[in-house]
Amino acid sequence: MSDVNKVVLAYSGGLDTSVIVRWLQDTYQCEVVTFTADLGQGEEVEPARAKAQALGVKEIYIEDLREEFVRDYVFPMFRANAIYEGEYLLGTSIARPLIAKRLIEIANATGADAISHGATGKGNDQVRFELGAYALKPGVKVIAPWREWDLTSRETLMKYCEERNIPVDFSNKKKKSPYSMDANLLHISYEGDLLENPWNEAEEDMWRWSVSPEAAPDQPTYLELTYEQGDIVAINGERMSPATVLETLNKIGGANGVGRLDIVENRFVGMKSRGCYETPGGTIMMKAHRGIESLTLDREAAHLKDELMPRYAKLIYNGFWWSEERKMLQQMIDYSQRHVNGDVRVKLYKGSVSVVGRRSADSLFDESIATFEDDAGSYNQKDAEGFIKLNALRMRIAASKGRQF
Amino acid sequence: MSDVNKVVLAYSGGLDTSVIVRWLQDTYQCEVVTFTADLGQGEEVEPARAKAQALGVKEIYIEDLREEFVRDYVFPMFRANAIYEGEYLLGTSIARPLIAKRLIEIANATGADAISHGATGKGNDQVRFELGAYALKPGVKVIAPWREWDLTSRETLMKYCEERNIPVDFSNKKKKSPYSMDANLLHISYEGDLLENPWNEAEEDMWRWSVSPEAAPDQPTYLELTYEQGDIVAINGERMSPATVLETLNKIGGANGVGRLDIVENRFVGMKSRGCYETPGGTIMMKAHRGIESLTLDREAAHLKDELMPRYAKLIYNGFWWSEERKMLQQMIDYSQRHVNGDVRVKLYKGSVSVVGRRSADSLFDESIATFEDDAGSYNQKDAEGFIKLNALRMRIAASKGRQF
Amino acid sequence: MSDVNKVVLAYSGGLDTSVIVRWLQDTYQCEVVTFTADLGQGEEVEPARAKAQALGVKEIYIEDLREEFVRDYVFPMFRANAIYEGEYLLGTSIARPLIAKRLIEIANATGADAISHGATGKGNDQVRFELGAYALKPGVKVIAPWREWDLTSRETLMKYCEERNIPVDFSNKKKKSPYSMDANLLHISYEGDLLENPWNEAEEDMWRWSVSPEAAPDQPTYLELTYEQGDIVAINGERMSPATVLETLNKIGGANGVGRLDIVENRFVGMKSRGCYETPGGTIMMKAHRGIESLTLDREAAHLKDELMPRYAKLIYNGFWWSEERKMLQQMIDYSQRHVNGDVRVKLYKGSVSVVGRRSADSLFDESIATFEDDAGSYNQKDAEGFIKLNALRMRIAASKGRQF
């Protein structure tokens, strides 16, 4: 167990990962490098510095990755309209590859031979962290304390802290919640406690990022979103950076009760789990992106994307962001977005998002053809007869051989 | 043009199809059989009898097909979670195969050699009617007046009516709307007029089946839906027939502003068109079915269904209900539903539907495994290490050959 | 390690599994039940009885499963035209689910709480055995000695035998080959030794079931195969059982040099491996089945099968025969075969198989339509214009917006 020299830890500054710092030092007699990222989780990251220092950490990385996160991970994923199992917008999943990448880059920069994280052995996050790490640095050693140690109950953990003088109250703000939570600029998630019975409705005071639909304003809010090559570049005509787009939509969406989700999902490790999510901005982006694509994307291009989407979403959910197959799909998806430009008008109202208008200089909507009025010959209705006849031919032949019904 | 002996017409009793009766008689010198079905469109069908008689029709079929429609078409489609282009619940599409089937059965019963319908040459419905007809009676002749005649403007049509004493005002109720509409128990649709500009927001007074979210009650409505083998069999504990289920959900959904949709869609004939839809009950069923499946369906079964769903939905949209490939997919889907039993609790509120609880005697959710608390050994976290290592192996090998990033 | 009471072992009668008998007895202090199946591997199974008895085994199962194997596993798989990675006919993969099933059934019959097998920790077979076992008896304990013991070199193994008086020469016939081999009625496989370098050509004397193409007869052999619902029921007009069909085709195919394959494949556990296979009968069946389907299957049914085939093949390769998703696909595939009846004429010649004729009472080939001669109006060439125009419409609209190339 002692063949680790230096380990880079994904460090939140909270109790659990603080315990991990000490446990790594004790167990592996190795140096620990901490890495704390601001991905928009809504908590200060700078305080992690003092905490790490107090634990004797010498190399401390604290980074604001919000723009990189949205630009290189969230936006590409939304180009695919990715939804896992028909419902989940992959808020947790999409943050892991970036963390894995930075862990490895920092390992390379500091000469570390291992990485570590605070994810448990039952969840998806361990898989996402570790697949990323292995894909980017095949010889890296991965230490997952929750799979190794015996601090598996709250009591043993507390005892461990006491014995080692780890201050147990330094993240008490988060501990007020009985739920296991994760947050980044795309979403916040809740698991555990009374959610473990999927028949229980989530309590209203669990939700943190959105008001309840009942408490949202009585007047709808309208937004105009401007797309370039599949990404939002402006809101109500004001250009802004990717992270600012998402922050803005989160704020407005949350104020309108938009983006709550309560599901039972299938984890990659084989079990079902119940989770609740708030994804205000993402929920708006999903609807709006389909809106702009509906106008600018070729039919079969859209259908090809739709048929491959569940597979793409599953790859991200399961942690295969850095895999060849995800990159192949991304190539295809990004290529499809080169004409996805224009404006979408959305209406937010007490929890719902509706697309109420879309326009584009690259529109493929041809009013002169689609019209119920005189189309001046741009479409010959008689063409439909031959179209139908030949589409029917194989079925007619089959029926003539007695294969009806 | 005179080689038609007898034709069965899908007859609504409205002006357009009444003109078609006369036009068929005139043009083909043939006998016309009318077929009028109650599919839940919300208009009396019995008045069609007198209108047909007035036009000299001798064989008049008027049928209540609501139960057959929901039981054999709507419900099987919802087992697939079918959505076209990410948004559209296929309300118009799913009614056409049943009409096609009855047209052909009536043709067989009355010795007719042709069928006819009132769909235009630009839309999807002509395709759906005719593919169905050809698949079920390969030698049938299809007459699509809108592709043949020259009554293509309102004036020429009116002139034709005048010359032939067809009463033009007998369906004036429907004509008050500037929109082209279609309705059945699953939905009502709107096309045309100001919708032809996809940037225009639909007017509030266009919608007919639902109140606006703004006008919906300030208190949410909760429903408990009971599933057996993928179909709803009871609402709030009261067993009811398929059509009654849908009628009930339409009523309650509509009262809560649920089920409005505004999209640009891709027609099979090659153009984009803008449509608005109200599908109150269907919108509830879609969410609830995913809810019960999330608890009772195996993960990979669910993912297989998700990956094939866009193709299945496209088949129905394009009119291939009676095709071999749709039937093959249906076999697979129906088989997957044998354990999809249990209850789903949904919350309706001002336009939104949320699943807030689900339970089932066939649940695959194993609380003892998923728990964040002590699982008493039902899951060995150490298994995850090997799981991840072997999932990563191919990526590690690739990376070790220099293929990172 | 001692909490095993009784274990059912997949016992070949060879050295390795004989060592396993003893090792299980020693290590787990448990009773061992042996199960030896004739799956058509071409070796007597009855001698396994005396060997097992000599090792102190009291419950010995020896069974001829050839008919069940071909009827319930091989034939259903060939209905799907299943090929893994474009080349491999899944000969080893398809035998494992049946063995897993019998292991579990015997465990249930004998009150055993564990099963064991002789597959290594690097291969696919361990996965196939164990996934099957777990799927059929979720609480079963699985013992995989090759993953547990330290007898990992030939020397330690021999020493173990010597110390325990296990006769090391009793399967010396098989040991003459330097290759790791596996055989059943569908195929024989070779791995290891010089094949481990994928640039090396396999030696001629490695192959056991087929003559080399060079040594095959100078005259071709013709066969007429009769299909009912996708399965061969007669050869040259003679009806025979499933296993007899496959045996017969193996003999004739092998005599004509048919069915050799040399590939590099991707294992489920993450590595590439090189394997050689002889599948004489299977190679003929694959070509012939496509032949009869080409005449009797609807186009889109065939294409749907083709698009899902790689996924179906992968499920079998990876060991998911008993999974819900494989069963769902099988439902669809079996349904598609209800009209796949008729005769296929194949020509075998020095390693190649060609379909040279096919006929069926359920043929969908309509000579009167397909002919280059006068078709007497059964096809209206003018229909093609509308068909093409509407298929082109979306591309014309795109091009008119400047999106050529």
Place this chain on the structure above:
Amino acid sequence: MSDVNKVVLAYSGGLDTSVIVRWLQDTYQCEVVTFTADLGQGEEVEPARAKAQALGVKEIYIEDLREEFVRDYVFPMFRANAIYEGEYLLGTSIARPLIAKRLIEIANATGADAISHGATGKGNDQVRFELGAYALKPGVKVIAPWREWDLTSRETLMKYCEERNIPVDFSNKKKKSPYSMDANLLHISYEGDLLENPWNEAEEDMWRWSVSPEAAPDQPTYLELTYEQGDIVAINGERMSPATVLETLNKIGGANGVGRLDIVENRFVGMKSRGCYETPGGTIMMKAHRGIESLTLDREAAHLKDELMPRYAKLIYNGFWWSEERKMLQQMIDYSQRHVNGDVRVKLYKGSVSVVGRRSADSLFDESIATFEDDAGSYNQKDAEGFIKLNALRMRIAASKGRQF
């Protein structure tokens, strides 16, 4: 019918298209531009000049497109391992998009407003030509004489020639065959005559590009093919251009009886047809490309390609080369080929092609892991246990709920 000013005709120099020149001049009173391409069909194209001149054509385009054909159409298609309906290598299909493109480019260069071709109204080629033309020049007029004229029998055609002094014997060489044939550098095809009965075996003297397997040399031929990014760049160490690669492989393959195929296929227009094909070089390339991919492509990349291949092949077969969805898939496929480098050794013998060796500096085959011998710890067999356990988990849970079998 006279609103055509100038038409570009795909002109072979044969009788049929010569008649078309005159018919276009007569019927449309328009100028005809001829376009004759050398795609490797094995006939001189230069003689078409005199024939066109004799028919009064002033603008005559005769081009050698062999390199462009192989480099930009054949090779990209083979990167996808494209096979239609499990058998057909798409030899005819892949030539059409290039012809369509040149027709449109010449139309643009000459100011023509129409294009024309000699394909019939029953086949796929009309679709392929016209979809291409419309996709590249949306306003182009397409004239398909075989769908318009009444010269549908040999007699009426001859009479037409006689009346207009078109020399009927100038292509008598080709007319010696009773089959409808098409050839380019990738293949030659045969349809019609006795092939119209799919039970008839093709006659030996029909085949033109290959000797029969029986007549091929008694000694096998070995070739070493060198790949760069998925394309063959050298044969037996000699670098050569794409067209030379294919010509060389055709010659060697044909001499070894390689590449004959006899199938019933499903046309896009809805009927089944029987065709025979000789694709010597393509057959070798297909096997060899899979061989080099087996060594250099990631498993899931390969599987993704395999699952999408039938759809890609269908797009090409149906004439959608210039569609957005084909281009999207091509992006993905081409990207996947960036490491597909190395050598493949193939053995040709009396009709069969076998891969007998493959090697690559980009190999992902890791002998140290795959070996049956001691792997020095590069693979930990114990990892397999956790891998299997978690892969089995969902099935175990289902089984524990009574869902076995």
